[in-house]
Amino acid sequence: MRTLLLLAYIVVAVYSASLHTRDPSLDSAWEEWKITFEKQYTTQEEESSRRLVWEDTLRWTEKHNKEYKEGKHSFTVGLNEFADMKMEEFQPCSFDE
Template sequence: MGASTTPLASAAALLLLLLAPLAAAADSMSIVSYGERSEEEARRMYAEWMAAHGRTYNAVGEEERRFEVFRDNLRYVDAHNAAADAGVHSFRLGLNRFADLTNDEYRATYLGVRSRPQRERRLGDRYLAGDNEDLPESVDWRAKGAVAEVKDQGSCGELPYRSPPFHFLLFFIPLLLLNQE
């Protein structure tokens, strides 16, 4: 039995042969190279990143400190991507708007619930029972309609209105409420 090829298979093979050099060229055009970057290259990339993300720093020494954080993150990205090219990882990393933050700064700013500082509370006597007031032994607040049934509240810090489909609500709900008055 001789090997016969269909025109479609031949076209696919030809297309693959033509696209292979383009794929190799695209990899060499990546802004990420592996190995230690020079100080000059890292500073150039940092300046481009700052311009792209609108970053400016006013405090004395803050820009230099942020550059060092950026450079550490760049080293991490480069090392990860070199490992990805070697087949260790199935994904690649890049520089995003968080590239000048340490892991601790990122976690403190973007993960979990932000708690407000607790102010000192003053105890009042508004809800204290009077001396001659009879109080029940217990109260079933569910029967009085004051408590809803148990619901899944999601993860700590998970707010449904923070996800993109709900962003429009942050703008429109106040407008709707104003129009009803």
């Protein structure tokens, strides 16, 4: 039974990883974004994971702006220096300090 559960976990992990891979057509946009915001990563693993987050943010931005043109939103959005960060990484800030 343990072997079956372990095998199922491995299959799901491999399948999930294969669904979310880097889009090579975005290589130059990624490099330009890193230069613009002076981004440097300490390891290849960190850069790869940040790249995937950035791609998700880029896709969300493009979808939102397309919907803006369709009249679904009253504002547009763009990428900034935080585009490679997950929402969980943001800390609430206090303006009283």
